[in-house]
Amino acid sequence: MPVPIPRQRAIPAAEGGQAPAAPPNGGSAQDSSEARTAAPRAADPSENTTDRATTAPDRAEPTAPTNLTLLLIEDDPGGSPIVPDLLDQSGKPIRVRTARNLTEAERLLTDDVHCILLDLALPAPGRAGDGDDELAVLKHVLELAPRHAVLALTGADDAERGAEAVRVGAQDYLVRDELDGRLLSRAIRYAVERKRSDSAERRLAEGRLRAQENARLERGLLPTPLLDGSPLRFAARYRPGRSRALLGGDFYDVVRTPDGTVHAMIGDVCGHGPDEAALGVELRIAWRALTLAGLCGDQLLGTLQEVLEHERADDEIFATLCTVDIAPDGRRAGLCLAGHPSPLLARPGLPPRLLPYDNNGPALGLLPGARWPRMQVELGAEWSLMLYTDGLIEGRVGDTGERLGQDGMVDMIGRQLSEGLRGEELLRTAVNEVRDLNGGELTDDVAVLLLDRAA
Numbered sequence: 228m229p230v231p232i233p234r235q236r237a238i239p240a241a242e243g244g245q246a247p248a249a250p251p252n253g254g255s256a257q258d259s260s261e262a263r264t265a266a267p268r269a270a271d272p273s274e275n276t277t278d279r280a281t282t283a284p285d286r287a288e289p290t291a292p293t294n295l296t297l298l299l300i301e302d303d304p305g306g307s308p309i310v311p312d313l314l315d316q317s318g319k320p321i322r323v324r325t326a327r328n329l330t331e332a333e334r335l336l337t338d339d340v341h342c343i344l345l346d347l348a349l350p351a352p353g354r355a356g357d358g359d360d361e362l363a364v365l366k367h368v369l370e371l372a373p374r375h376a377v378l379a380l381t382g383a384d385d386a387e388r389g390a391e392a393v394r395v396g397a398q399d400y401l402v403r404d405e406l407d408g409r410l411l412s413r414a415i416r417y418a419v420e421r422k423r424s425d426s427a428e429r430r431l432a433e434g435r436l437r438a439q440e441n442a443r444l445e446r447g448l449l450p451t452p453l454l455d456g457s458p459l460r461f462a463a464r465y466r467p468g469r470s471r472a473l474l475g476g477d478f479y480d481v482v483r484t485p486d487g488t489v490h491a492m493i494g495d496v497c498g499h500g501p502d503e504a505a506l507g508v509e510l511r512i513a514w515r516a517l518t519l520a521g522l523c524g525d526q527l528l529g530t531l532q533e534v535l536e537h538e539r540a541d542d543e544i545f546a547t548l549c550t551v552d553i554a555p556d557g558r559r560a561g562l563c564l565a566g567h568p569s570p571l572l573a574r575p576g577l578p579p580r581l582l583p584y585d586n587n588g589p590a591l592g593l594l595p596g597a598r599w600p601r602m603q604v605e606l607g608a609e610w611s612l613m614l615y616t617d618g619l620i621e622g623r624v625g626d627t628g629e630r631l632g633q634d635g636m637v638d639m640i641g642r643q644l645s646e647g648l649r650g651e652e653l654l655r656t657a658v659n660e661v662r663d664l665n666g667g668e669l670t671d672d673v674a675v676l677l678l679d680r681a682a
Contacts, residue, residue: 296322296339297415300332300368301346301380313412321412329367342376342415343368344401347388361388362395369396376422378414398422440501450511452481457489459557460679464654466662467672468499468618475672476503476546477616478511482518487555490518493614493676494548494567502540509538510546510591523552524563524601532591545592549614553606557680560612562602566590568620568633571613571640572606579641581633609682611649613640618671622661631661650677 313321326332351363379392379400389400398418476496547567569584588599
């Protein structure tokens with residue numbers, strides 16, 4: 228099934244650890260690609276921002292570009308050098324940019340900024356509810372730069388406020404009167420590494436939550452068959468397309484009704500991901516409920532199409548489906564196909580073959596008022612019936628670029644049956660071989676269901 232390619236998120240420097248040179252923007256901030264001399268420059272009050280790069284005190288010549296960039300947000304219009312000369316761990320100067328308010332800070336907050344040093348005394352922009360909040364400016368910055376490390380700058384008698392700033396989200400706080408180059412350099416490196424660690428931990432926690440959600444959905448996608456009292460053996464294999472995490476739109480189910488008929492179904496919602504997986508779960512549950520209520524064939528598929536049309540997120544979403552109802556004596560079956568590949572039938576002493584698909588109806592959700600003829604097929608006394616989704620046959624074969632196809636699958640299953648493979652072992656071997664022929668993981672989801680009857 229065709230699927231959209233997931234958009235990859237660009238990782239800012241604060242997460243990725245890279246510090247590309249800031250591109251010139253033609254504004255009031257002038258970014259230099261080289262470090263300047265250690266002598267501090269008095270700021271012109273008419274300038275909105277400054278960009279200071281410091282060097283070691285004994286160096287007067289320009290040095291290589293810095294590895295770290297600090298954005299200082301403080302409202303000293305005279306540009307008093309509250310930040311001393313800074314060196315990173317390798318001895319290279321740390322670039323310092325200065326903004327006098329949050330508006331200027333937002334313009335300077337490019338991806339090459341690693342850390343923000345915020346003066347908590349800076350007035351916050353007016354916003355409802357901020358009047359009595361001493362940390363309103365910090366909260367504004369944390370909203371503005373959720374992926375950047377933040378250091379809070381306090382006065383000598385304001386340690387409690389600094390500690391509260393850390394609780395709110397800053398990586399650390401520093402006292403203005405105690406600043407020196409070594410302390411601040413170490414604090415910047417620590418804040419950047421702590422932010423990276425926090426971000427990695429957050430991504431790991433989010434990954435665990437997604438895995439739990441995926442597992443819950445997969446339990447819906449991979450149901451427990453209801454076959455009590457049936458002599459048929461059941462096996463199934465499900466492999467989601469790993470390039471899209473754990474979820475796909477393939478689904479299947481098997482139930483036995485009180486009259487002894489065994490009903491099997493396999494389907495595929497176009498696309499991949501949580502929405503398609505959720506729709507697959509809904510269709511499977513609806514199929515089981517309708518089957519146990521006595522519906523089958525065209526009536527069942529027509530009702531499922533109504534469910535899909537009401538539940539799908541987009542009118543272009545459709546689903547293919549194959550249903551089989553096996554008579555109580557196990558020798559005959561009714562087959563309905565809705566745009567789905569025909570099952571494979573294998574019997575002792577005969578090569579495996581595909582069941583007829585001449586009366587294949589349209590996929591669910593494509594044609595309003597569509598019909599799906601039910602075909603009667605003879606199974607025999609001893610047989611294996613394999614239902615599958617197109618992920619099993621659409622993989623590539625080596626470097627030729629050709630797909631395995633149904634004929635290639637029939638030949639592969641015939642060879643594996645001749646080698647004595649049956650049940651779970653047959654399905655596991657088949658899916659693994661298809662993956663190996665493809666030269667790696669399959670891009671589409673694969674679901675395979677196998678029913679066996681012994682004479």
